[in-house]
Amino acid sequence: xxxxxxxxxxxxxxxxxxxxxxxxxxxxxxxxxxxxxxxxxxxxxxxxxxxxxxxxxxxxxxxxxxxxxxxxxxxxxxxxxxxxxxxxxxxxxxxxxxxxxxxxxxxxxxxxxxxxxxxxxxxxxxxxxxxxxxxxxxxxxxxxxxxxxxxxxxxxxxxxxxxxxxxxxxxxxxxxxxxxxxxxxxxxxxxxxxxxxxxxxx
Amino acid sequence: xxxxxxxxxxxxxxxxxxxxxxxxxxxxxxxxxxxxxxxxxxxxxxxxxxxxxxxxxxxxxxxxxxxxxxxxxxxxxxxxxxxxxxxxxxxxxxxxxxxxxxxxxxxxxxxxxxxxxxxxxxxxxxxxxxxxxxxxxxxxxxxxxxxxxxxxxxxxxxxxxxxxxxxxxxxxxxxxxxxxxxxxxxxxxxxxxxxxxxxxxxxxxxxxxxxxxxxxxxxxxxxxxxxxxxxxxxxxxxxxxxxxxxxxxxxxxxxxxxxxxxxxxxxxxxxxxxxxxxxxxxxxxxxxxxxx
Numbered sequence: 001x002x003x004x005x006x007x008x009x010x011x012x013x014x015x016x017x018x019x020x021x022x023x024x025x026x027x028x029x030x031x032x033x034x035x036x037x038x039x040x041x042x043x044x045x046x047x048x049x050x051x052x053x054x055x056x057x058x059x060x061x062x063x064x065x066x067x068x069x070x071x072x073x074x075x076x077x078x079x080x081x082x083x084x085x086x087x088x089x090x091x092x093x094x095x096x097x098x099x100x101x102x103x104x105x106x107x108x109x110x111x112x113x114x115x116x117x118x119x120x121x122x123x124x125x126x127x128x129x130x131x132x133x134x135x136x137x138x139x140x141x142x143x144x145x146x147x148x149x150x151x152x153x154x155x156x157x158x159x160x161x162x163x164x165x166x167x168x169x170x171x172x173x174x175x176x177x178x179x180x181x182x183x184x185x186x187x188x189x190x191x192x193x194x195x196x197x198x199x200x201x202x
Numbered sequence: 203x204x205x206x207x208x209x210x211x212x213x214x215x216x217x218x219x220x221x222x223x224x225x226x227x228x229x230x231x232x233x234x235x236x237x238x239x240x241x242x243x244x245x246x247x248x249x250x251x252x253x254x255x256x257x258x259x260x261x262x263x264x265x266x267x268x269x270x271x272x273x274x275x276x277x278x279x280x281x282x283x284x285x286x287x288x289x290x291x292x293x294x295x296x297x298x299x300x301x302x303x304x305x306x307x308x309x310x311x312x313x314x315x316x317x318x319x320x321x322x323x324x325x326x327x328x329x330x331x332x333x334x335x336x337x338x339x340x341x342x343x344x345x346x347x348x349x350x351x352x353x354x355x356x357x358x359x360x361x362x363x364x365x366x367x368x369x370x371x372x373x374x375x376x377x378x379x380x381x382x383x384x385x386x387x388x389x390x391x392x393x394x395x396x397x398x399x400x401x402x403x404x405x406x407x408x409x410x411x412x413x414x415x416x417x418x419x420x421x422x423x424x425x426x427x428x429x430x431x432x433x434x435x436x437x438x439x440x441x442x443x444x445x446x447x448x449x450x451x452x453x454x455x456x457x458x459x460x461x462x463x464x465x466x467x468x469x470x471x472x473x474x475x476x477x478x479x480x481x482x483x484x485x486x487x488x489x490x491x492x493x494x
Contacts (some may be wrong), residue, residue, distance in 0.1 A: 003336050004288040010329060010365065011320040027368045037403065039433050040364040044326035050471065083322050085282070085294070087252035120252075 001025060014044065015078055048073055048082070048089065055090035055116075058141040059097065059109045065147060068105065072097065090116065103131055107158075109142065111168070114160040118167055125161040134158055134170055159181060218454065220488045221277065221421075222463035222481075225249060226263030228470065232270075234478045238485035241275045241309070241463050242267075246298040247282050257294060259301050271307045277421075277463075278302060278311035279390075284332040285344050285358070286317035303352055310356035311348075312390055312421070315341065315381065321358075330363045333370035333377040337339075338384070345385035357420055358382070359390035362398045362436045374405065375413035382418035391458060393425035393450045394442070398434040407449070411457050419458035424450050424488075425467045439472040441484050447491070454493045466486060 009028055012018025014037075020028040031037055049069070063069035076082070076096050082089060094113035100106050107130045114126035130137075134156055136148045137172045154172040221241030224232060225248040249263040264430045265277060292427045299311065316328045348356045360378060373379060382389050391414075392476070399405035425447050427437035454461060466484060468476065 002288075003332065003334065003340065006332050006368070007288050007317065007320040011323060012326065013365075014329075016326055027366075031365050034366050035431065036365050036433065039431055039435075040327055042431075043364070043435065047326065054471075077326060082326055083324060085247055085250060085252070085257055087250060087257065090329060091252065172418075 014041060016041065017078065044077060045070070045073055048077065048093075051086050051089050052093055055086075055110070056094055056112055058112050058138065059094060059105070061141045061144055062105060062108045062147075066102065066105070068102065072100065072105075104137070107131070107134070108137070111138075111158055112159065115167060118160055118162040121162065123162065125159065125163075128158045128160065129173070130158065131157040132156070133172075210453065216378040218461065219275070219463040220485060221463045221464065222485055223279070223467040225470045226260065226266050228473065229266070231473060231478050232266070232275050234482040235485055236270075236274065238482060239274065241277055241465065242270055242303075243277050243279045243281055243435045243465050243467070245281055246295065246302050247280065249302075250298055257298065259298060259305075262477075264302075264305055267306045275309045277309050278307055279359075280311070280313045281312045281328070282318055284316075284318045285313050286315065286337060286341055286390050287319050288340070289319075289321055290321060292326035299352075303354075308354060310355040310357060310388070310420070311352065312359060314361045315358045316361045317376070327364060327406060328361055329365065329368075330361050331377070332368050333372040333374070335371050338372065338377060338380045342381045342384035345381065345387040349386060354491060355388055355420070357388040357390045359392050359423065360395055361392070361401050373410075373413060374399075374412045375410045375415075379413070379418070379439065382415065386422040387418075389418040390421040390423055391419050391461075392425070393453060394425040394427070394446050395436060397446060397449065398427075398436055399433045411453060414457055416453075417460055419453075419461050420463070422450050422453060422458060422461055424464060425468055426438060438467050438469045440468075441476060441477070441480060442466060447488075451491070451493055459494075464493065 009020070009024070011019060013020075013028070013032060049060075060069065063072055076093055080092060080096055082092060091113065094109045094116070095172050097105055097109035100109070107128055111128045111134070114128060117124070117125070131153045132150045133154050140147050157171050157173050158168055159171065160168040163168070221243050222236060222239050223243045223245070223451035224235070225245060244267060246259065249260050250257050251260045270276065278299065280295055280299065282292050284292050302308070309491065314328055316330050318325050318328050331341065345356055345358060358378075358381060360374070370377070378389055380385065396405065396407050396410065400407050424442040425436070425438045426440035426442050426446060427435045428439060429435070448454050450464060454464070466488060473481070
């Protein structure tokens with residue numbers, strides 16, 4: 001087998017997107033059912049966790065508490081061409097979560113992404129909408145404490161900008177704004193589950 | 203004599219220098235390590251920062267290295283060149299390497315004999331090359347080009363096999379010999395990687411060493427990772443085991459008699475668990491050991 005075909009098959013097997021068929025050499029069938037391949041896939045996942053839990057602290061904590069971390073990471077690994085450069089991984093992961101089906105994951109991840117950007121000098125002003133008051137949620141995530149109980153929706157908008165004293169500001173939304181917000185979330189969650197749409201910026 | 207100057211001599215059996223991996227941003231650790239080492243091994247990818255769509259070296263780390271290179275030798279050890287990708291190597295890595303070479307005095311540079319990308323898609327892990335004639339020719343040609351491009355020695359390291367071996371034209375050692383012979387590049391022998399391959403894939407280390415042309419080996423690596431699900435992982439999270447050090451000594455005495463440096467590698471993320479003092483102590487012991 002030539003090098004290109006060999007490498008393409010192993011890429012597909014690493015990503016679990018390729019299953020050797022009748023036309024493939026016995027070697028690939030052997031790899032496919034080897035514990036080594038399973039372990040290697042696990043290592044790819046662990047390396048991502050290792051980097052992301054240090055860089056996307058709030059989002060990873062939320063995904064962990066919600067039992068969504070492994071699914072989100074597996075989808076990220078399968079669907080995204082993840083740079084080996086650690087600097088790019090948190091940005092890519094948080095951007096990817098803009099299309100997550102859970103609105104709270106979207107809010108937390110896009111807030112953290114915007115905060116990361118403005119900290120690095122991004123001059124944009126970002127708006128992230130929340131279904132609940134973000135303050136106690138962010139506090140709990142930062143302290144790795146259980147999330148507070150959320151009863152009725154209480155719509156808020158967080159503005160993130162390098163020009164703000166603490167880089168972000170939380171505002172409670174009026175009902176009219178809330179209607180705008182629900183349209184915003186409909187747009188985010190329509191279509192493919194993990195399609196990245198990004199935060200809104202002005 | 204253990205000095206950086208010695209590393210530049212043409213003594214056919216140079217004294218062995220001690221080196222350590224360092225990723226910057228930890229001056230307290232660096233201060234504890236420096237008295238015990240001759241060489242600092244740096245990895246451009248871990249010293250880089252994202253600047254929009256561009257990636258470049260962290261200026262603060264570059265300044266650290268410029269200070270170090272007055273008293274210690276700097277060598278570069280990349281992880282993302284992907285020298286074995288069928289569709290070409292990583293231009294992003296070479297851009298970083300160009301930037302580093304322009305600003306810091308480097309003794310030599312090196313990479314892993316494997317690939318991390320296929321058709322521009324990142325694997326998320328490094329895979330070993332299939333040991334075919336085609337692969338040996340491709341890697342040797344690229345290794346030769348890298349030596350021409352920078353005018354510096356270039357070394358390739360044996361990596362762990364994370365999936366079972368495929369049918370091959372060469373043995374493990376034979377493949378390394380062929381690439382080094384045909385390209386003129388040197389080799390890094392990672393002793394811990396040999397131990398991983400022995401444990402995970404029944405590599406016969408003694409047969410490997412008997413076949414390896416030790417004249418190409420300029421550098422040795424020692425490290426230690428963890429066992430997970432019965433497999434030894436190359437994660438550089440622990441202090442080297444005595445058996446790894448003993449194997450390194452055997453290699454230096456019997457095979458790699460012209461090797462110039464032995465490098466202890468660890469991840470910066472492992473430092474809080476290992477402790478600065480334990481790392482410095484390991485380097486001190488390496489400095490004091492009669493390797494040959």
